[in-house]
Amino acid sequence: MLKIAKKYIFVPEICERGRMGNRRACTWLRSHGVDSPIRLQKNKYFGFRRQKVEKLLAEQEALHACRVAELKNAPDNERTRLAVPSFGPSAKHDGI
Numbered sequence: 001m002l003k004i005a006k007k008y009i010f011v012p013e014i015c016e017r018g019r020m021g022n023r024r025a026c027t028w029l030r031s032h033g034v035d036s037p038i039r040l041q042k043n044k045y046f047g048f049r050r051q052k053v054e055k056l057l058a059e060q061e062a063l064h065a066c067r068v069a070e071l072k073n074a075p076d077n078e079r080t081r082l083a084v085p086s087f088g089p090s091a092k093h094d095g096i
Contacts, residue, residue: 008038008047009054018060032056 014025026036029048034056036046 004047007050009050010045010047014048014053014057017057019064029053029056 011022011025014020014029015022018025018028020028026046029036034048034052036048038047039045040047
């Protein structure tokens with residue numbers, strides 16, 4: 001089994017590292033021209049060549065890190081501001 005893991009990467013690992021769901025991971029890989037060379041069952045347990053996927057995952061991780069850094073530096077507006085709770089001890093009341 002170790003030989004397979006060195007040569008192929010399976011969907012659960014791709015999902016974990018790429019922060020995406022099963023179907024999205026498969027669609028994302030196919031959109032980048034990576035087809036699944038092995039299936040452990042019919043239409044299940046897809047394995048992709050690790051060498052190709054590792055490169056794409058590294059690019060995805062770098063893009064995610066860049067977006068997180070940009071979000072931290074973004075000005076406070078409707079798209080980036082965290083919602084203020086409307087109830088509970090930290091809620092602000094207008095005295096109504």
